[in-house]
Amino acid sequence: MNRLAWICLMSGLLPARLMAAGAPSAPTIVGNADNRIALQSGTSAPAVLWLAHARQPAWHGVGADALIEHATVDGDRIALHWQWDPAASRHGKHSASFVYADRSAGLRLYWEWRAAAQHGPIEHVIRIENLGRHEVWLPLQSSLHFAWQVPPAQALQQLWIDKGAGEPPPVGTHLASVTDGYHWRGESSTFAHPQKGEPREIIPWLLLRNAGANAGGWYAGVEFSGRVAMTLARHGETLDGTIGLNPEPGPFRTRLLPGATFATPTVFVGASNGDVDDTGNTLRRWVRQVLNDPATLRNPDYPVVTVNSWGSAMAITEARAHRMIDDAQRLGFEMFHLDAGWFRAVGDWHANLEKFPHGVAALSDYAHRHGLKFGLWVDWAQAGTSKEKGALDIADPRVRDWLVTDPPPGWKPAEFKGITIDLGVPAAQAWATTETNRIVRDYHVDMLEHDGYVVAQGCDRSDHPHAPIVPAHTRRYSDDEFLWVDSANSTDVSLHATRAYYAIQNTLRRRHPGLLLEICNDGGRMVDFGSAAHGDYFSIVDSYDPLSNRQAFYDASHVLPPAMLETYVFAWPTPRIENFRYMLRSGMMGWFTVMIDTNSWTVQQHAAAAREIAFYKSTLRPLIRSADLYHVGPRPDGKGWDGTEYFDAAGDKGVLYAFHGSVAAPADFRFRLRGLRRDGRYRLHFRDDSASDRVMRGSELMQTGVAVSLPLANSSELVMIERLQ
Numbered sequence: 007m008n009r010l011a012w013i014c015l016m017s018g019l020l021p022a023r024l025m026a027a028g029a030p031s032a033p034t035i036v037g038n039a040d041n042r043i044a045l046q047s048g049t050s051a052p053a054v055l056w057l058a059h060a061r062q063p064a065w066h067g068v069g070a071d072a073l074i075e076h077a078t079v080d081g082d083r084i085a086l087h088w089q090w091d092p093a094a095s096r097h098g099k100h101s102a103s104f105v106y107a108d109r110s111a112g113l114r115l116y117w118e119w120r121a122a123a124q125h126g127p128i129e130h131v132i133r134i135e136n137l138g139r140h141e142v143w144l145p146l147q148s149s150l151h152f153a154w155q156v157p158p159a160q161a162l163q164q165l166w167i168d169k170g171a172g173e174p175p176p177v178g179t180h181l182a183s184v185t186d187g188y189h190w191r192g193e194s195s196t197f198a199h200p201q202k203g204e205p206r207e208i209i210p211w212l213l214l215r216n217a218g219a220n221a222g223g224w225y226a227g228v229e230f231s232g233r234v235a236m237t238l239a240r241h242g243e244t245l246d247g248t249i250g251l252n253p254e255p256g257p258f259r260t261r262l263l264p265g266a267t268f269a270t271p272t273v274f275v276g277a278s279n280g281d282v283d284d285t286g287n288t289l290r291r292w293v294r295q296v297l298n299d300p301a302t303l304r305n306p307d308y309p310v311v312t313v314n315s316w317g318s319a320m321a322i323t324e325a326r327a328h329r330m331i332d333d334a335q336r337l338g339f340e341m342f343h344l345d346a347g348w349f350r351a352v353g354d355w356h357a358n359l360e361k362f363p364h365g366v367a368a369l370s371d372y373a374h375r376h377g378l379k380f381g382l383w384v385d386w387a388q389a390g391t392s393k394e395k396g397a398l399d400i401a402d403p404r405v406r407d408w409l410v411t412d413p414p415p416g417w418k419p420a421e422f423k424g425i426t427i428d429l430g431v432p433a434a435q436a437w438a439t440t441e442t443n444r445i446v447r448d449y450h451v452d453m454l455e456h457d458g459y460v461v462a463q464g465c466d467r468s469d470h471p472h473a474p475i476v477p478a479h480t481r482r483y484s485d486d487e488f489l490w491v492d493s494a495n496s497t498d499v500s501l502h503a504t505r506a507y508y509a510i511q512n513t514l515r516r517r518h519p520g521l522l523l524e525i526c527n528d529g530g531r532m533v534d535f536g537s538a539a540h541g542d543y544f545s546i547v548d549s550y551d552p553l554s555n556r557q558a559f560y561d562a563s564h565v566l567p568p569a570m571l572e573t574y575v576f577a578w579p580t581p582r583i584e585n586f587r588y589m590l591r592s593g594m595m596g597w598f599t600v601m602i603d604t605n606s607w608t609v610q611q612h613a614a615a616a617r618e619i620a621f622y623k624s625t626l627r628p629l630i631r632s633a634d635l636y637h638v639g640p641r642p643d644g645k646g647w648d649g650t651e652y653f654d655a656a657g658d659k660g661v662l663y664a665f666h667g668s669v670a671a672p673a674d675f676r677f678r679l680r681g682l683r684r685d686g687r688y689r690l691h692f693r694d695d696s697a698s699d700r701v702m703r704g705s706e707l708m709q710t711g712v713a714v715s716l717p718l719a720n721s722s723e724l725v726m727i728e729r730l731q
């Protein structure tokens with residue numbers, strides 16, 4: 007469809023039935039218990055007719071989907087004329103695949119929808135297959151182009167969430183009014199590094215809802231870590247936008263060899279009922295069921311209580327690690343995580359024998375003998391200057407060709423950062439596959455963390471599978487001690503490298519059952535639904551004080567399962583034991599990692615930590631794994647009050663995490679709880695005895711709330727909630 011026709015359709019000039027081009031076929035309805043979507047296979051393009059939640063009015067689509075209109079075959083740009091192929095198309099109750107073909111270009115397109123679970127959103131992907139004998143270059147096919155008809159008077163809001171990245175963003179969780187003329191755009195990539203003053207990267211997801219407490223809505227997210235973008239605009243009676251690979255800087259093009267298939271990033275779409283947390287609870291359950299690794303979820307120790315060596319930074323040694331492991335065992339930790347500082351050099355992933363004279367495997371065995379799992383930091387896609395055998399050396403001509411760009415003269419790696427190799431090059435992918443498997447096998451690793459800029463999103467090589475740069479529109483620069491290339495090919499580079507990265511992660515999981523994969527990526531920079539499907543947990547922010555940890559958790563927990571959300575607890579001033587518990591608990595709402603040499607703790611702190619860790623394992627972790635989560639306080643600001651509630655409706659129990667920041671007044675705060683039975687009677691137990699146990703009605707707890715009293719600044723309480731039978 008050309009631009010003008012699209013604008014006409016968007017303006018509502020044509021009735022909906024004409025918009026699926028050609029003679030409309032009967033709608034196909036695909037869905038599950040929560041969502042149904044009606045699809046129509048027009049003769050030249052398919053269309054979404056409506057999306058509906060079981061208990062909400064439908065969102066009505068206008069216009070057919072926007073399929074690519076041209077391709078370049080053997081150097082000639084040709085117009086595409088897609089024709090529906092009814093014989094090849096398939097549909098059932100839970101999935102549909104509409105097939106379109108362009109015979110002159112030798113291309114076949116699959117427009118696919120699938121409800122993978124009984125509840126939650128429906129997934130969508132477009133695949134384009136090259137059936138011919140010629141190399142084809144495709145322009146950008148979006149994953150989804152949506153256009154809903156909305157009454158002009160309808161008050162609408164958009165919710166979106168920023169990534170934590172280096173430090174929590176000022177807003178983080180955005181709720182904006184979507185009025186006529188509204189235009190929004192969000193981006194996500196494999197390494198968020200926005201420049202000062204630029205908008206932050208988002209967790210690639212948006213929710214559009216009717217304004218009001220209990221109103222219907224619609225949401226979509228992207229299951230891809232590479233460069234993607236989402237837009238949303240409201241004009242007249244239409245709400246529309248595009249989700250998929252990022253067209254900027256562009257123009258995007260990607261090579262499709264004979265026999266090969268291009269697939270758009272998979273998106274998921276769902277209508278929602280209830281408020282933001284109701285939507286989030288459905289989505290988080292769906293992420294666990296459809297995207298997370300079932301083997302990880304079956305492990306009762308997930309999320310694993312972890313102590314990490316970065317409290318000593320690069321000064322970590324074998325002797326110090328032994329002392330940390332000894333203490334970790336006494337405290338009840340379950341994993342010792344050796345962070346950067348153990349290797350010979352960047353790209354040379356062998357033990358520095360001056361610091362670790364017995365090697366990494368011996369340290370892992372030491373941890374195992376103390377009942378701990380062993381986790382290891384590696385920045386395995388970075389090349390350096392080591393000449394040792396097996397090292398990724400930029401002077402090696404083969405390695406040099408994998409680099410995303412040539413280093414400037416005299417370049418030296420930073421302490422733990424080198425130059426990223428382009429995993430989209432098959433030989434580089436093969437090297438990384440072999441190397442990561444060697445590391446896991448030879449070093450007896452239970453958890454492999456990857457850090458840094460692992461997945462390229464820009465590359466200036468002309469002999470790689472991706473499109474070449476456009477020299478006049480290419481920017482090379484250094485940021486965060488990494489070398490970057492931005493050009494027209496950036497999204498295509500990112501597409502190839504991300505697919506290769508996923509294959510590497512999948513191979514690790516297949517070859518090492520039970521292996522855990524942490525996505526750190528310099529902290530909070532690769533938090534998305536694609537990595538949720540290829541790793542077990544994320545570092546969600548790269549600053550580690552209690553406020554940063556709670557802010558990043560508050561934001562990301564709107565859309566991702568809390569067990570995946572790791573916050574690192576770093577040394578922080580804790581003159582009183584209440585402050586110490588506040589520090590620990592600020593990192594205990596999801597995956598809990600302590601990044602402190604715990605030998606520095608006092609006897610009193612040791613006792614408090616051991617008690618909190620035991621409680622996390624026995625009581626909090628089962629809730630974090632599967633209970634519903636509610637944001638029952640404001641976003642943390644470090645001064646006032648904030649809180650998070652978990653409630654498991656099946657087990658009839660939950661917990662309220664209450665935090666009181668640095669400003670001592672007011673000493674009391676009332677949290678209105680969620681997810682309870684109105685007529686139920688609930689016993690409340692205040693773990694630190696800030697109040698005596700009491701029994702309250704569900705209706706009262708949800709309407710007037712539970713008052714928590716914490717007169718001390720930087721203190722906390724855990725209120726246990728249990729329904730009386």
Ligand SMILES: [Zn+2]
Nearest residue numbers: 428465467470
């Ligand atoms: Zn490349």
